[in-house]
Amino acid sequence: MIDLGIAAILHDIGMLRLPKSLYLNDKKLGQNEKKSIMAHTIIGYKSLKALAVHDNIALGALEHHERMNGTGYPRRLKAGQISSYARIIAVACSFDGITADRPFKESLDGHKGIVDLIKNNNNRYDDRVLKALVYAISLFPIGTYVLLSNNAIAVVVKTNPNNPKCPIVKVIIDKNGKQLTESVLIQTSKGSDTTIWRALEEYEKPRLENGSL
Numbered sequence: 001m002i003d004l005g006i007a008a009i010l011h012d013i014g015m016l017r018l019p020k021s022l023y024l025n026d027k028k029l030g031q032n033e034k035k036s037i038m039a040h041t042i043i044g045y046k047s048l049k050a051l052a053v054h055d056n057i058a059l060g061a062l063e064h065h066e067r068m069n070g071t072g073y074p075r076r077l078k079a080g081q082i083s084s085y086a087r088i089i090a091v092a093c094s095f096d097g098i099t100a101d102r103p104f105k106e107s108l109d110g111h112k113g114i115v116d117l118i119k120n121n122n123n124r125y126d127d128r129v130l131k132a133l134v135y136a137i138s139l140f141p142i143g144t145y146v147l148l149s150n151n152a153i154a155v156v157v158k159t160n161p162n163n164p165k166c167p168i169v170k171v172i173i174d175k176n177g178k179q180l181t182e183s184v185l186i187q188t189s190k191g192s193d194t195t196i197w198r199a200l201e202e203y204e205k206p207r208l209e210n211g212s213l
Contacts, residue, residue: 003054003056003057003085004056004060004085004088006053006057007056007057007060007061007085007089008060008085008088008089008092010044010048010057010060010061011044011060011061011064011089011093012040012044012061013044013047013048013061014039014040014041014042014043014044014045014047014061015040015044017040017043017047018036018037018039018040018043022036022037023037038065038073038074039074041061041062041063041064041065041073041074042062042074044061044062045058045059045061045062047061048061056083056084056085057085059083059085059086060083060085060086060089062074062086063075063077063082063083063086063090064086064089064090064093065090066081066082066086066090067090067124067125068082068087068123068124068125068126069122069123069124071124072090072124082126087125087126087129088126088129090125090126090129091117091125091126091129091130091133092133094117094125095113095114095117095133098113098116098117099113109144109199109202110137110140110141110142110143110144111139111140111141111144111199112199114133114134114137114139114141115139117130117133118130118134134164135159135161135164136159137159138156138159138160138164138165138167139164139165140156140165140167140196140199141156141159142156142157142158142159142167143155143156144156144199145199145200145204145205145206146169146196146197146198146199146200147196147197147198147199147200147204148169148171148175148186148188148193148194148195148196148197149192149193149194149195149196149197150175150193150194151175152171152173152174152175153171153172153173153200153206154169154170154171154172154173154186155169155170155172156168156169157169157170157185160187160188163189163190165190165196166187166188166189166190166195166196167188167196168185168186168187168188169185169186169188169194169196170183170184170185170186171184171185171186172206173206179206
């Protein structure tokens with residue numbers, strides 16, 4: 001686990017050898033610039049090997065852009081050819097990219113990000129790693145505002161390791177539209193009055209009396 005953590009921290013270390021103008025740019029990159037960016041995996045691998053780290057850590061840097069269906073880079077590896085650390089980092093890195101603010105694209109919230117990652121998988125990611133991510137952060141990550149089946153509005157405060165679709169929520173607007181002042185926590189579950197119907201869009205999030213969301 002320590003080695004995996006180190007690999008995750010250092011997987012993009014090759015970017016430090018590239019001009020900042022390449023990755024701090026809000027303009028669309030040309031083909032030559034894209035090739036330069038893609039080289040960060042090889043640069044990172046060589047840098048880490050020079051430090052005599054474990055092979056799995058160095059391979060995490062080299063292969064985190066490889067994809068299970070062979071569409072990644074730099075070596076277009078497939079499935080079992082890709083190291084386990086790289087498979088894990090690939091999913092985490094992609095989820096982070098989807099949900100992070102970037103100059104060239106709008107970010108998605110945690111719920112939309114995890115759904116997008118699953119729907120657009122196309123055999124690019126290890127299914128076991130995707131499943132682990134879903135169970136770790138839930139289909140409705142902490143902080144997601146949701147509409148419950150009784151028309152109450154709540155915010156997710158804790159994941160449920162047994163069921164990613166049924167996290168623990170804090171009700172903030174009851175079914176009658178009244179803002180609650182006391183803390184009401186509910187374990188959502190299937191087949192009851194406390195299932196989650198859907199996540200709320202940004203414009204649907206309630207403005208509470210204290211001025212916060």
